[in-house]
Amino acid sequence: MKDIEEAPSFCIPADNIFCSNCSWQDGTCYNGECEGLHLSVDERKRHAKWLAPEHQHVIIAAGPERSGSTWLFNAVRLILKHAHIPYDPYWITTLTTDKLQQRKQHAHGRYVVIKTHCWSDGWDTKEANHIFLTHRDLSGVVASYRRVGWAFNIPDSYVQEHQQWRDVADQDVAYENIMNTPEAQLHMLSQALNVTGKVNVADVNKELQSLKPANRGAPDPVSKLWPNHYSATVQKKHEEGCTPLPQAEQGVSTTSASKQSGNENLKKRFPEYYSQYGYD
Numbered sequence: 001m002k003d004i005e006e007a008p009s010f011c012i013p014a015d016n017i018f019c020s021n022c023s024w025q026d027g028t029c030y031n032g033e034c035e036g037l038h039l040s041v042d043e044r045k046r047h048a049k050w051l052a053p054e055h056q057h058v059i060i061a062a063g064p065e066r067s068g069s070t071w072l073f074n075a076v077r078l079i080l081k082h083a084h085i086p087y088d089p090y091w092i093t094t095l096t097t098d099k100l101q102q103r104k105q106h107a108h109g110r111y112v113v114i115k116t117h118c119w120s121d122g123w124d125t126k127e128a129n130h131i132f133l134t135h136r137d138l139s140g141v142v143a144s145y146r147r148v149g150w151a152f153n154i155p156d157s158y159v160q161e162h163q164q165w166r167d168v169a170d171q172d173v174a175y176e177n178i179m180n181t182p183e184a185q186l187h188m189l190s191q192a193l194n195v196t197g198k199v200n201v202a203d204v205n206k207e208l209q210s211l212k213p214a215n216r217g218a219p220d221p222v223s224k225l226w227p228n229h230y231s232a233t234v235q236k237k238h239e240e241g242c243t244p245l246p247q248a249e250q251g252v253s254t255t256s257a258s259k260q261s262g263n264e265n266l267k268k269r270f271p272e273y274y275s276q277y278g279y280d
Contacts, residue, residue, distance in 0.1 A: 063134030
């Protein structure tokens, strides 16, 4: 391992750079919150063969938990991959100017793609060329929370921080559209990134649907997909192709009085959110 003091503050296993107490082992980072650069050696070599961008871009793939933000992150990085634009992808828990500047400097002109959930006042949004966001019917978020055992309700901060992202986002992608019309969403993102003539969105979508979550433990370090990330219904949909998502997976339930009551409670708590996205 290289001396930690000579290395960046984040690990880059493909370059044999590791942070202190690094949990990287056999191609997997066992720290699910690691903010290192996780690209394989082969991927790094492939990027080196591509023409360097004329201008470096910073792309933020944001969105609250269980809203499709991991799909968004992978969609952006695979669009760039298919367009042969070199990029450095990261997960960052809390964005700061220092973290962003370090990664921009280390990228040496490559695009920087960042996945994050929480809103942060620690950076200037003008530093980003693109801010993409996801949203979802909150009843679907609750159902997803319960499935993975994370929570049983939506905290106020979930919607408050989402609204802050919404105020600065260039594109706001609906989870329901991701599930039902993924190629249309990929085309929209390709247009925003100005690469529509360089990628085939059907090929990008095929690779997106082929991504598999880690079997256990920490998330896949490249795709950021956790074990149990997909419900059985969504996983089956990926395997069988693009068919409309069932209502239960969208968060729309007509079978349970208790669920209906919960949905009404969410609408009362967050009327602006429901109104602006047409979920009411």
